[in-house]
Amino acid sequence: MFFHHVVSLIIAFGLACTIPMPACAEPAAGDAIPAxxxxxxxxxxxxxxxxxxxxxxxxxxxxGARNDLEKTRAIFRWVTANIAFDPSALGATSPQKVxxxxxxxxxxxxxxxYSEIFYILGKAAGLEVxxxxxxARGFTTANGSPCNSPPNHEWNAVKIDxxxxxxxxxxxxxxxxxxxxxxxRYEEYYFCTPPEQFIFDHYPVDxxxxxxxxxxSCQEYEQLAILKPAFFKYGLGLxxxxxxxxxxxxxxxxxxxxxxxxxxxxxxxxxxxxxxxxYTFVEKDGDKMKVTAAFPQSGTYTLRxxxxxxxxxxxxxxxxxxxxxEVDSLPKPCVCFxxxxxxxxxxxxxxxxxxxxxxxxxxxxxxxxxxxxAKVVAVISGKKWAYLQKAGDVFExxxxxxxxPMQVCANFGNSREYQxxxxxxKTTP
Numbered sequence: 001m002f003f004h005h006v007v008s009l010i011i012a013f014g015l016a017c018t019i020p021m022p023a024c025a026e027p028a029a030g031d032a033i034p035a036x037x038x039x040x041x042x043x044x045x046x047x048x049x050x051x052x053x054x055x056x057x058x059x060x061x062x063x064g065a066r067n068d069l070e071k072t073r074a075i076f077r078w079v080t081a082n083i084a085f086d087p088s089a090l091g092a093t094s095p096q097k098v099x100x101x102x103x104x105x106x107x108x109x110x111x112x113x114y115s116e117i118f119y120i121l122g123k124a125a126g127l128e129v130x131x132x133x134x135x136a137r138g139f140t141t142a143n144g145s146p147c148n149s150p151p152n153h154e155w156n157a158v159k160i161d162x163x164x165x166x167x168x169x170x171x172x173x174x175x176x177x178x179x180x181x182x183x184x185r186y187e188e189y190y191f192c193t194p195p196e197q198f199i200f201d202h203y204p205v206d207x208x209x210x211x212x213x214x215x216x217s218c219q220e221y222e223q224l225a226i227l228k229p230a231f232f233k234y235g236l237g238l239x240x241x242x243x244x245x246x247x248x249x250x251x252x253x254x255x256x257x258x259x260x261x262x263x264x265x266x267x268x269x270x271x272x273x274x275x276x277x278x279y280t281f282v283e284k285d286g287d288k289m290k291v292t293a294a295f296p297q298s299g300t301y302t303l304r305x306x307x308x309x310x311x312x313x314x315x316x317x318x319x320x321x322x323x324x325x326e327v328d329s330l331p332k333p334c335v336c337f338x339x340x341x342x343x344x345x346x347x348x349x350x351x352x353x354x355x356x357x358x359x360x361x362x363x364x365x366x367x368x369x370x371x372x373x374a375k376v377v378a379v380i381s382g383k384k385w386a387y388l389q390k391a392g393d394v395f396e397x398x399x400x401x402x403x404x405p406m407q408v409c410a411n412f413g414n415s416r417e418y419q420x421x422x423x424x425x426k427t428t429p
Contacts (some may be wrong), residue, residue: 040077080169
């Protein structure tokens, strides 16, 4: 047995997520693909003298390209690396004519300009390329429906080896923050995005440009879950709740399929208010990731979901999905959850009981938690330690509740350090 007077605790802090407000570009990180390293390097090192005209630029970008795919890649990387989004041009009362030479000179534009310059450069390179008008999920679609409003975005399609590929240079370049402020951040996802993924945030006016075997209607598009590039990057899948808008009178449980090496985090907001983490609970169950959200009162809530690799040494995670939840009435008082820390998620631990975060002082609660690989699990309250009995991966035992916060901690036998998995009584509903 490990005696508490010689044991130190490792407190694993929760994941930190930055959530920029999306506008003409969505926030999500993406790294370049090694297969394109040579052509990417060529595009990223384009000399200034090659950027003076369309002809000179295309001649340089295609000088190292062996086929149409590499030509397309070189143009995409040059555009995403060199053209910045122009927030000052948002909200123009009338469409402005796109001047590619002006874009080359000023290195600034908006969605229409990105689509146009890719089109012009592609045509000059001998590619079969098209401009596509449509609707994109982002800040500009928040108050309108693509079924009854004009297009708000443009992107491209290019034919490579007889097959059309979808490309969005705007969203491949960066994203918008409130202000508005453009943040330059390359996103690999929007180069030759698979049509079955692209449809989650792009809906073309011409349904043929969905490039799907059976095009979706506008109404069907609006009922797609809001999924971000990182959702596909991490190999996540929808197991329940395929629609973006939910109605609830009780806690909502949403299930995803997830790879073993991925963890998720949930964030619940009401308006601009970010609710305490005790209103959400995330847990791995085999190949399923279950997210439960509870609500303190009626109203409209936004549930944002994030993911990161278990092996990641940093605390940053990426936005993967979002739901809008309308809560009309709550027949029972809100019951919040204990706060789960990073170690709980990384270890694939499972909480069986108690699943209520605020416990009544003076009562005795039967704790039961599964922690794969743990040697010892204890519930710590102040200086009082209660060791749970081990039966395989499950640890169980009665614990007297005190007025102090209670932490469920695990030791894995390779040191005297315990990792904090769960915290009770920390946040009052």
